[in-house]
Amino acid sequence: MVKIGYHASHEQFKPSDLLTYVQQAEKAGFNASLSSDHFFPWSLDQGESGFAWSWLGAAMQATSLSFGIVNAPGQRYHPAIIAQAAATLAEMFPERFWIAVGSGQYINEHITGDHWPVKHIRNERLKECVDIMRALWKGEMVTHHGHVVVEDAKLYTRAEIPPMIIGAAVTAETAEWVGGWADGLITTSRPPEELKKMVEAFHRGGGEGKPMYLKVQLSYAATDQEALEGAYDQWRSNIFTSSVLTELRTAKQLQEAAQDIPKEVMRKHVRISHEPEQHLEWLQQDLDLGFSQLLLHNVNLQQERFIDVFGDRVVPQLLKQ
Numbered sequence: 001m002v003k004i005g006y007h008a009s010h011e012q013f014k015p016s017d018l019l020t021y022v023q024q025a026e027k028a029g030f031n032a033s034l035s036s037d038h039f040f041p042w043s044l045d046q047g048e049s050g051f052a053w054s055w056l057g058a059a060m061q062a063t064s065l066s067f068g069i070v071n072a073p074g075q076r077y078h079p080a081i082i083a084q085a086a087a088t089l090a091e092m093f094p095e096r097f098w099i100a101v102g103s104g105q106y107i108n109e110h111i112t113g114d115h116w117p118v119k120h121i122r123n124e125r126l127k128e129c130v131d132i133m134r135a136l137w138k139g140e141m142v143t144h145h146g147h148v149v150v151e152d153a154k155l156y157t158r159a160e161i162p163p164m165i166i167g168a169a170v171t172a173e174t175a176e177w178v179g180g181w182a183d184g185l186i187t188t189s190r191p192p193e194e195l196k197k198m199v200e201a202f203h204r205g206g207g208e209g210k211p212m213y214l215k216v217q218l219s220y221a222a223t224d225q226e227a228l229e230g231a232y233d234q235w236r237s238n239i240f241t242s243s244v245l246t247e248l249r250t251a252k253q254l255q256e257a258a259q260d261i262p263k264e265v266m267r268k269h270v271r272i273s274h275e276p277e278q279h280l281e282w283l284q285q286d287l288d289l290g291f292s293q294l295l296l297h298n299v300n301l302q303q304e305r306f307i308d309v310f311g312d313r314v315v316p317q318l319l320k321q
Helices: 014-030 052-062 079-092 106-112 119-137 171-178 191-205 222-240 251-258 263-268 276-288 302-314
Strands: 002-006 032-036 068-071 097-101 142-145 149-151 164-168 184-189 212-219 293-298
Touching: 002 052, 002 068, 014 052, 014 302, 032 293, 052 079, 052 142, 052 171, 052 184, 079 149, 097 293, 119 142, 119 164, 142 184, 142 251, 164 302, 171 184, 171 191, 171 222, 184 191, 191 212, 212 222, 212 276, 222 263, 251 293, 276 293, 276 302, 293 302
Parallel strands: 002 032, 002 293, 032 068, 068 097, 097 164, 164 184, 184 212, 212 293
Antiparallel strands: 142 149
16 A cells, blocks of 8 residues: 655654644645654754654544654664654554664764764664564563663563564665665655665665655745745755765754755755646656655645645545555
């Protein structure tokens, strides 16, 4: 079953506003949602950073949507605590919650004061966390000493069906790696030829037959110029390569790094158009590549208009698949 989701961006909006938006999205025909999970916004212009796990309980009670969250266990979050949080949501809302896991970004994780490891160590740590969470969801008593430490942990409240663990990847190398252990893949939108390489890498690593989700960065507004301006204002600090986004320390640094980016460059990184039909064409290409869940993130601030228009002219067409 195809799912078209609304992305709840805690970096851009207050949690109370996001609760209204997901309720509006469900009424408009969206049947899923994705939540970000950061300690800091990506720029000072975004200016919010609500705690996603508090919000998820309210959002799942207020709607019947399925929800996912992208999380980085291992430093800011201990994997046993994330396992407990995920198990609680999965018990209350059976088969409506999934968790995507990634190796994280320095901007969020450095708050603990711990050393920020190099990428291959972060990957090793992430896989340890995944194994720990799965063991806890099985009811096992877990003691583990590695990149993370767990002693005598056991979950007494568990879901009959544990959450799916989706591997988050923004490079083909990572997509191939998560194919071997994740229940599915989530990546970000890019041109079809690049997305195809991600899909092939995931399959090559062992992901053949597993679900694939796509977080789609788009900017829709009343005019093309408004869509471009909105994307530039809110999302220009997010267009850097993974090696940059994962290593900078503060929102101010990201904003300063992006200050001289020409506006038109945004079109290479965000799908910008005021025409719903153009967005529909792009999204259909994603489905044709094998993605079964598209999580739409309108990166500008015009959320109500986006939800209403896409609910009327885009989502119904995609759900006919």
